[in-house]
Amino acid sequence: MLTIALLLLFGLLFLAAEVIFIPGTTVVGFVGFGLLAWGVWLGYRDLGTPSGNVALAGAGALAGMILYLGLRPKNLARAALNEVNDASVLDVRRADVPTGTLGRTLSALRPAGTVLFGEERREAVTRGEFVDAGREVRVLGIEQNRIVVAGA
Template identity: 75%
Template sequence: MLTIALLLLFGLLFVAVEVVFIPGTTVVGVVGFALLVVGVWLGYRDLGTPLGHYALVGVTLLAGLIVYVGLRPKNLARVALTTTNDASVQDVRRPDVVPGTVGQTLSALRPAGTALFGTERREVVTRGEFVPAGSAVRVLGIEHNRILVAVV
Protein backbone atom coordinates (compact mmCIF):
# COMPACT_ATOMS: atom_id res chain seq x y z
CA MET A 1 0.00 0.00 0.00
CA LEU A 2 2.86 2.40 0.85
CA THR A 3 4.56 1.64 -2.46
CA ILE A 4 1.41 2.46 -4.41
CA ALA A 5 0.88 5.68 -2.46
CA LEU A 6 4.49 6.76 -3.03
CA LEU A 7 4.32 5.96 -6.75
CA LEU A 8 1.16 8.03 -7.12
CA LEU A 9 2.54 10.87 -4.99
CA PHE A 10 5.82 11.08 -6.90
CA GLY A 11 4.00 10.72 -10.20
CA LEU A 12 1.79 13.70 -9.33
CA LEU A 13 4.81 15.69 -8.14
CA PHE A 14 6.68 15.01 -11.38
CA VAL A 15 3.63 16.03 -13.43
CA ALA A 16 3.32 19.22 -11.36
CA VAL A 17 7.00 20.02 -11.88
CA GLU A 18 6.57 19.39 -15.61
CA VAL A 19 3.55 21.67 -15.92
CA VAL A 20 4.64 24.49 -13.62
CA PHE A 21 8.42 24.66 -13.79
CA ILE A 22 9.51 22.87 -17.00
CA PRO A 23 6.82 23.46 -19.64
CA GLY A 24 6.94 21.17 -22.65
CA THR A 25 7.29 17.45 -23.07
CA THR A 26 10.39 16.48 -21.17
CA VAL A 27 11.71 13.46 -19.34
CA VAL A 28 10.21 14.67 -16.08
CA GLY A 29 6.66 14.62 -17.47
CA VAL A 30 7.11 11.21 -19.09
CA VAL A 31 8.54 9.74 -15.88
CA GLY A 32 5.67 11.26 -13.86
CA PHE A 33 3.08 9.79 -16.23
CA ALA A 34 4.81 6.39 -16.09
CA LEU A 35 4.82 6.47 -12.28
CA LEU A 36 1.10 7.25 -12.29
CA VAL A 37 0.35 4.39 -14.69
CA VAL A 38 2.40 1.90 -12.64
CA GLY A 39 0.82 3.11 -9.40
CA VAL A 40 -2.72 2.72 -10.74
CA TRP A 41 -1.89 -0.69 -12.23
CA LEU A 42 -0.44 -1.87 -8.91
CA GLY A 43 -3.53 -0.49 -7.18
CA TYR A 44 -5.75 -2.68 -9.34
CA ARG A 45 -3.48 -5.71 -8.94
CA ASP A 46 -2.78 -5.54 -5.21
CA LEU A 47 -5.76 -3.71 -3.73
CA GLY A 48 -8.58 -4.96 -5.95
CA THR A 49 -10.91 -3.35 -8.43
CA PRO A 50 -12.80 -0.91 -6.13
CA LEU A 51 -9.63 0.65 -4.69
CA GLY A 52 -8.04 0.61 -8.15
CA HIS A 53 -11.01 2.62 -9.42
CA TYR A 54 -10.58 5.10 -6.56
CA ALA A 55 -6.89 5.45 -7.35
CA LEU A 56 -7.60 5.94 -11.05
CA VAL A 57 -10.30 8.57 -10.45
CA GLY A 58 -8.25 10.34 -7.78
CA VAL A 59 -5.11 10.47 -9.95
CA THR A 60 -7.12 11.63 -12.96
CA LEU A 61 -8.79 14.43 -10.99
CA LEU A 62 -5.59 15.57 -9.29
CA ALA A 63 -3.54 15.48 -12.51
CA GLY A 64 -6.30 17.36 -14.31
CA LEU A 65 -6.37 19.96 -11.53
CA ILE A 66 -2.58 20.33 -11.69
CA VAL A 67 -2.68 20.80 -15.46
CA TYR A 68 -5.61 23.24 -15.23
CA VAL A 69 -4.00 25.37 -12.53
CA GLY A 70 -0.54 25.20 -14.11
CA LEU A 71 -1.69 26.21 -17.58
CA ARG A 72 -3.97 29.08 -16.63
CA PRO A 73 -3.02 32.29 -18.45
CA LYS A 74 -2.40 34.10 -15.16
CA ASN A 75 0.12 31.47 -14.09
CA LEU A 76 1.73 31.28 -17.52
CA ALA A 77 2.23 35.06 -17.51
CA ARG A 78 4.56 34.69 -14.52
CA VAL A 79 7.03 32.58 -16.47
CA ALA A 80 6.49 34.00 -19.96
CA LEU A 81 8.65 36.68 -21.48
CA THR A 82 6.40 39.74 -21.73
CA THR A 83 8.91 42.54 -22.25
CA THR A 84 9.85 43.79 -25.67
CA ASN A 85 13.32 44.61 -26.89
CA ASP A 86 13.34 48.11 -28.37
CA ALA A 87 17.11 48.44 -28.68
CA SER A 88 18.65 49.39 -31.99
CA VAL A 89 21.95 48.80 -33.71
CA GLN A 90 24.04 50.96 -35.99
CA ASP A 91 23.13 50.09 -39.56
CA VAL A 92 25.83 50.43 -42.20
CA ARG A 93 23.23 51.59 -44.70
CA ARG A 94 22.83 54.70 -42.53
CA PRO A 95 26.37 55.30 -41.27
CA ASP A 96 26.95 57.76 -38.46
CA VAL A 97 30.51 58.39 -39.71
CA VAL A 98 30.31 59.82 -43.21
CA PRO A 99 33.16 59.86 -45.74
CA GLY A 100 35.47 62.83 -45.21
CA THR A 101 35.16 62.80 -41.39
CA VAL A 102 38.49 63.25 -39.65
CA GLY A 103 39.32 61.36 -36.47
CA GLN A 104 42.23 60.12 -34.40
CA THR A 105 43.42 56.55 -33.96
CA LEU A 106 43.23 55.18 -30.43
CA SER A 107 45.17 52.06 -31.27
CA ALA A 108 47.68 51.19 -33.95
CA LEU A 109 45.98 50.22 -37.20
CA ARG A 110 47.65 47.03 -38.47
CA PRO A 111 45.62 47.33 -40.73
CA ALA A 112 42.56 47.27 -38.41
CA GLY A 113 42.09 49.05 -35.10
CA THR A 114 40.07 51.64 -33.22
CA ALA A 115 39.61 55.31 -34.04
CA LEU A 116 37.79 58.16 -32.32
CA PHE A 117 35.46 60.37 -34.38
CA GLY A 118 34.14 63.15 -32.15
CA THR A 119 33.01 61.18 -29.10
CA GLU A 120 32.30 57.92 -30.95
CA ARG A 121 34.75 54.99 -30.94
CA ARG A 122 34.65 52.92 -34.12
CA GLU A 123 36.48 49.92 -35.48
CA VAL A 124 38.26 50.99 -38.67
CA VAL A 125 40.51 49.43 -41.30
CA THR A 126 43.14 50.81 -43.66
CA ARG A 127 43.95 49.68 -47.20
CA GLY A 128 46.86 47.67 -45.85
CA GLU A 129 49.23 50.26 -44.42
CA PHE A 130 50.14 50.38 -40.76
CA VAL A 131 49.19 53.55 -38.86
CA PRO A 132 50.56 54.32 -35.38
CA ALA A 133 48.28 55.22 -32.47
CA GLY A 134 47.44 58.92 -32.15
CA SER A 135 47.54 59.61 -35.90
CA ALA A 136 44.90 61.68 -37.67
CA VAL A 137 42.85 59.66 -40.17
CA ARG A 138 40.14 60.53 -42.70
CA VAL A 139 37.20 58.29 -43.58
CA LEU A 140 37.42 57.25 -47.23
CA GLY A 141 34.20 55.28 -47.27
CA ILE A 142 32.29 52.31 -45.90
CA GLU A 143 32.91 49.04 -47.72
CA HIS A 144 31.24 45.77 -46.73
CA ASN A 145 30.37 46.87 -43.19
CA ARG A 146 33.86 48.29 -42.52
CA ILE A 147 34.95 51.90 -42.17
CA LEU A 148 37.90 52.45 -44.54
CA VAL A 149 40.36 55.16 -43.43
CA ALA A 150 43.64 56.69 -44.61
CA VAL A 151 46.23 58.88 -42.90
CA VAL A 152 45.55 62.61 -43.30
Protein backbone atom coordinates in the same frame (compact mmCIF):
# COMPACT_ATOMS: atom_id res chain seq x y z
CA MET B 1 -0.57 -0.93 -0.03
CA LEU B 2 2.34 1.40 0.85
CA THR B 3 3.94 0.78 -2.55
CA ILE B 4 0.74 1.74 -4.36
CA ALA B 5 0.32 4.89 -2.25
CA LEU B 6 3.94 5.93 -2.86
CA LEU B 7 3.66 5.29 -6.61
CA LEU B 8 0.52 7.42 -6.79
CA LEU B 9 2.08 10.15 -4.61
CA PHE B 10 5.30 10.34 -6.60
CA GLY B 11 3.37 10.17 -9.88
CA LEU B 12 1.32 13.18 -8.81
CA LEU B 13 4.44 15.01 -7.60
CA PHE B 14 6.23 14.43 -10.91
CA LEU B 15 3.16 15.54 -12.82
CA ALA B 16 2.90 18.69 -10.66
CA ALA B 17 6.60 19.39 -11.19
CA GLU B 18 6.14 19.08 -14.96
CA VAL B 19 3.10 21.32 -15.15
CA ILE B 20 3.89 23.95 -12.52
CA PHE B 21 7.65 24.18 -12.01
CA ILE B 22 9.44 22.97 -15.15
CA PRO B 23 6.98 23.08 -18.06
CA GLY B 24 8.12 21.82 -21.41
CA THR B 25 10.53 19.09 -20.36
CA THR B 26 7.97 16.28 -20.99
CA VAL B 27 10.30 13.61 -19.55
CA VAL B 28 9.21 14.42 -16.00
CA GLY B 29 5.57 14.39 -17.11
CA PHE B 30 5.96 10.99 -18.79
CA VAL B 31 7.63 9.59 -15.66
CA GLY B 32 4.79 10.96 -13.52
CA PHE B 33 2.16 9.51 -15.84
CA GLY B 34 3.98 6.16 -15.85
CA LEU B 35 4.12 6.09 -12.04
CA LEU B 36 0.41 6.91 -11.84
CA ALA B 37 -0.48 4.20 -14.34
CA TRP B 38 1.70 1.66 -12.53
CA GLY B 39 0.17 2.58 -9.16
CA VAL B 40 -3.39 2.25 -10.51
CA TRP B 41 -2.55 -1.06 -12.18
CA LEU B 42 -1.07 -2.41 -8.93
CA GLY B 43 -4.18 -1.17 -7.10
CA TYR B 44 -6.40 -3.22 -9.38
CA ARG B 45 -4.10 -6.24 -9.26
CA ASP B 46 -3.33 -6.39 -5.53
CA LEU B 47 -6.32 -4.74 -3.85
CA GLY B 48 -9.16 -5.69 -6.18
CA THR B 49 -11.56 -3.79 -8.41
CA PRO B 50 -13.21 -1.49 -5.81
CA SER B 51 -9.85 -0.25 -4.47
CA GLY B 52 -8.49 0.03 -8.02
CA ASN B 53 -11.48 2.17 -8.95
CA VAL B 54 -10.82 4.42 -5.93
CA ALA B 55 -7.14 4.72 -6.87
CA LEU B 56 -8.04 5.48 -10.49
CA ALA B 57 -10.68 8.08 -9.57
CA GLY B 58 -8.48 9.71 -6.93
CA ALA B 59 -5.41 9.85 -9.18
CA GLY B 60 -7.51 11.14 -12.09
CA ALA B 61 -9.17 13.84 -9.98
CA LEU B 62 -5.90 15.01 -8.43
CA ALA B 63 -4.08 14.94 -11.78
CA GLY B 64 -6.94 16.93 -13.34
CA MET B 65 -6.74 19.48 -10.53
CA ILE B 66 -2.97 19.79 -10.96
CA LEU B 67 -3.39 20.29 -14.70
CA TYR B 68 -6.14 22.85 -14.19
CA LEU B 69 -4.16 24.85 -11.63
CA GLY B 70 -0.93 24.62 -13.59
CA LEU B 71 -2.37 25.55 -16.98
CA ARG B 72 -4.38 28.59 -15.90
CA PRO B 73 -3.42 31.72 -17.85
CA LYS B 74 -2.13 33.41 -14.69
CA ASN B 75 0.30 30.56 -14.06
CA LEU B 76 1.29 30.25 -17.71
CA ALA B 77 2.13 33.95 -17.81
CA ARG B 78 4.82 33.40 -15.17
CA ALA B 79 6.66 31.00 -17.47
CA ALA B 80 6.09 32.90 -20.72
CA LEU B 81 7.88 35.92 -22.12
CA ASN B 82 5.27 38.68 -22.21
CA GLU B 83 7.44 41.74 -22.79
CA VAL B 84 8.67 42.98 -26.13
CA ASN B 85 12.26 44.16 -26.37
CA ASP B 86 12.32 47.34 -28.45
CA ALA B 87 15.91 48.26 -27.61
CA SER B 88 18.45 48.84 -30.33
CA VAL B 89 22.21 49.07 -30.54
CA LEU B 90 24.53 51.08 -32.70
CA ASP B 91 25.54 48.77 -35.49
CA VAL B 92 29.27 49.26 -36.01
CA ARG B 93 29.02 47.76 -39.48
CA ARG B 94 27.11 50.84 -40.63
CA ALA B 95 29.74 53.49 -40.42
CA ASP B 96 28.36 56.91 -39.56
CA VAL B 97 31.51 58.68 -40.77
CA PRO B 98 30.70 60.13 -44.22
CA THR B 99 33.18 60.28 -47.05
CA GLY B 100 35.33 63.40 -46.91
CA THR B 101 35.25 63.78 -43.13
CA LEU B 102 38.49 65.04 -41.62
CA GLY B 103 40.03 63.41 -38.57
CA ARG B 104 43.27 63.27 -36.61
CA THR B 105 45.26 60.08 -36.05
CA LEU B 106 45.68 59.04 -32.44
CA SER B 107 48.08 56.27 -33.31
CA ALA B 108 50.28 55.65 -36.31
CA LEU B 109 48.39 54.06 -39.21
CA ARG B 110 50.59 51.19 -40.46
CA PRO B 111 48.25 50.66 -42.30
CA ALA B 112 45.62 50.37 -39.53
CA GLY B 113 45.22 52.42 -36.38
CA THR B 114 42.96 54.72 -34.39
CA VAL B 115 41.57 58.00 -35.72
CA LEU B 116 39.61 60.67 -33.83
CA PHE B 117 36.62 62.05 -35.78
CA GLY B 118 35.22 64.86 -33.65
CA GLU B 119 34.61 63.08 -30.32
CA GLU B 120 34.49 59.55 -31.78
CA ARG B 121 37.47 57.18 -31.74
CA ARG B 122 37.36 54.77 -34.66
CA GLU B 123 39.59 52.14 -36.16
CA ALA B 124 40.65 53.09 -39.67
CA VAL B 125 42.95 51.76 -42.38
CA THR B 126 44.92 53.30 -45.21
CA ARG B 127 45.44 51.86 -48.67
CA GLY B 128 48.94 50.77 -47.73
CA GLU B 129 50.71 54.02 -46.86
CA PHE B 130 51.91 54.80 -43.35
CA VAL B 131 50.60 57.88 -41.54
CA ASP B 132 52.25 59.12 -38.35
CA ALA B 133 50.31 59.85 -35.14
CA GLY B 134 48.86 63.35 -34.81
CA ARG B 135 48.41 63.86 -38.58
CA GLU B 136 45.21 64.94 -40.27
CA VAL B 137 43.45 62.35 -42.48
CA ARG B 138 40.41 62.38 -44.78
CA VAL B 139 37.88 59.56 -45.16
CA LEU B 140 38.01 58.05 -48.65
CA GLY B 141 35.14 55.65 -48.13
CA ILE B 142 33.87 52.55 -46.36
CA GLU B 143 35.08 49.19 -47.68
CA GLN B 144 34.02 45.90 -46.11
CA ASN B 145 33.02 47.62 -42.86
CA ARG B 146 36.36 49.42 -42.56
CA ILE B 147 36.91 53.17 -42.69
CA VAL B 148 39.51 53.86 -45.37
CA VAL B 149 41.48 57.09 -44.92
CA ALA B 150 44.38 58.90 -46.56
CA GLY B 151 46.64 61.70 -45.35
CA ALA B 152 45.02 65.10 -45.90
